[in-house]
Amino acid sequence: MTRTIDDLIDAMTLKEQVSLLSGEDFWSLPAIERLDIGKLRVTDGPNGARGGGSLLGGVKSACFPVGIGLGATWNVELLEEIGAALAHEAKSKGAHMLLAPTVNIQRSVTNGRNFECYSEDPVLTAELASAYIVGLQGQGIAATIKHFAGNESEIERTTISSIIDERTLREVYFVPFEWAVKKAGAMGVMTAYNRVNGIYASEHNWLISDVLRGEWGFDGLVMSDWFGSHSTAETVNAGLDLEMPGPPRDRGAKLVAAVEAGEVSRETIRARVRAVLSVMERTGALHDRRAHEEHANDRPEHRALIRRAGAEGMVLLKNDNVLPLTAGQRIAVIGPNAKTAQIMGGGSSQLNPHYRVSPWEGLVSAVGEDALGYAPGCGNSRFQPLLQAKLQVEYFANRTLSGNVVHVETMEAAEAFWLDRIAQGKISSDRFSARLKAQFVPEEAGIYRLGVASAGLSKVYVNGTLVADAWTNWTRGRTFFEEGCDEVVGEVALDAGKPAEIIIEFATKDHSALGLAALRVGIGLPLGDAAIAAAVGTAANADVALVFVGRNGEWDTEGSDLPGIELPGRQNELVSAIARANRNTVVVLQTGGPIEMPWIDEVAGIVQAWYPGQEAGNAIADVLLGKAEPGGRLPQTFPVRWSDNPAYSQDPRVYPGMDGGVEYREGVFVGYRHYERHGISPLFPFGFGLSYTDFSLGELSVDNTRFEADGTVTVSLDVRNMGARAGSTVVQLYVAPENAPVARPEKELKALAKIGLTPGETRRLTMTLDARAFAYFDVENQVWAVAPGLYRLQLGTDSATTMLAEKVERMGRIAMLR
Ligand code: BGC
16 A cells, blocks of 8 residues: 555654754755655755765766856757756755756846846746756756745845835746746745845745745745744744754754644644655655765766857857957967866855866867967956965864864865864864964965955964964955955965965854854965066967956855956956957956946957856857857846946945845836836847857748737747858847836847757747736736737847837737736
8 A cells, every 4th residue: 555645644743744844954854764754855056966065075066057157048948958967967966856946037237146047037037947947857856946035136145125016026036936836847946045025035924825835836845045944933834844954943843842832733734744745755755765875977968068058158249250260370368267167156056066177278179289378467366366285174172272183184275164063073063163284385486465264263374474364353244155254365475485384273153144164265476567468468479369357156156246247356457458469359258247348349259158167168169169159148138337237226225235125126127128118228238149140030920910818929930040150049029018007118028939040041930929928917906917909029139129020919908817
């Protein structure tokens, strides 16, 4: 006889039921041996499956392009393939659930997690996320779409209240979650850290129980973000199934007591347990009795997929006949990102990649080193370069570096995240101190900059002298998920070749939200005028100069928003200097979002490559050399300047927030909707990207120019590759209401199709719009409303240029959709 989930719940004691509503540790739920119930294991995503290790080390994993890089592919089939590949990765880490995808909307250009999100547009985000989930779950791994809802910034991220009106939530921020539930059957949802209109997302009854479960019919598991639940009865009653991570903080014995006191009903507990068990059943976790193992599976098919996906997301923004590069050219490879592979952003999506290919390495394997010259020009890091040296670490079971050393280990670099039990389980990460010793051998003589940042207290001595002190006046800053201080930098004169002794002292302090101890020490010799001059020399001697600039995961990171969208350091100056020295200058950008480009008219080419995963340099070389089409189109508008962005305001309530709240005052006018409403010309519009070939869109035919409330409208057209190379284009269909009874965006993306064509090939494309594509949310009546009247259907290959248009008319009276 097979046991149903309800039989199992009946067989459990209250304590056992409650045990399934909290993690046991960081990444898993407890097993219930007595009933032969296995452990549900989760792993971060979204650009890979990191497994249960720390953010830094851990078993190696395949590193896929970050969210914005996938958003830029506009390729639904590709996202499904990636989802399926990630399922294999999750399995290799013994997990049943991937904490992905991230579908918050790119409201501001400075969000630290902008890189992790797909787009500023809800429909594009929803289409891609749904495909990713279908791919993932098709292979038996549950998705955990996140962060529901209103998590569009990293400022005061664990407490801020996102103040968003209901229509905006429904029309913009909810859409990816709604589609993921209704169209892709997402098995998991992670609530956001923040509050929504005053109430923590993790205890928001309306969000979780009314909308997600009630209206959309979600039948999976809702978990908190890590340490993002703050109450016992409130979260359980609101519909939050799982408090993460473990061990239990507000549940366990406290929840049993709350049930016994009548604050939570037994039926509610059963409902929460049923949700957990149903996902365990669907993913096989329920009967998974295998010992936990993690493997590094570096598969050739993943390598190939990542390389292809990287190129598919790269956006050719400008090309004055300079790309693709031609055989035999002498190429200057310049810039801080040339020899450093920028493959991912920072934060919980980080993983230990199988390998990382830098642009330099990608170019060397494509054209050989003899064709290349190199100069870094300047730096772009936010912190001093990580101290890479063998460190001996002595641990003390107190906060004063006193008494016996309880454990000794070595580290390969001066960067540590201490979570949970550490030092082989001998001490707890919230109460210890450590002394780390290393030798640093400078290659050159000079005044070095040494920086330390820590979640906890730290001091750094060089040859016995205190150089950087993040102990005495430690203050919370923007590192380590807002748990660390800003980097404290000191200077020290060092001689070439003469080893310097570095001693770092670290001690934990009382924690706040995340229970995390962390440390990072960097040291470096800043590049100066001579480095820019050397780069100019290299560029002047080449046929073409490639300048690899941008940011890295220190900037584009969970836990801190960007200070602005200018290229950091002296990179703008470097680009202009190189452009003066070589008229064939191509800028290859790697950032997790838009940047200002004061040199735009000075350079011949611009490619936006984002953070494309472990194959970064190969994918970049493929695009530069024309082995691959630059398949990407911008999923986010690039404004001329930061202040053009919808979330930029003189009023801090709009951004970054004030008195614990951030007001989404622009309402539904996010992204291109904002620029169009205010007549602001962007630097590059949403949906924009050039190809190495040309396309034409043929005549538009619409099946139904006058349609009834419940009818659909289907458009079709021929797309033709007019050029001599194979390539792809993205046809975008926007709906523009002409006489809306409420203020609506000038137009909204409602359908998209990426299409690859060989030279001269023509293909017929069909896109269907259902009633919802014309609707707005009527808050008073709590329905989607479609007003009668005229709608323009606008087709093009970016949001700024309408290539084809047709008017359709919705007949009859206003229609209400549920
Ligand atoms: C992030 C989540 C992530 C979780 C577990 C949090 O800091 O916001 O996206 O899944 O950590 O690492």
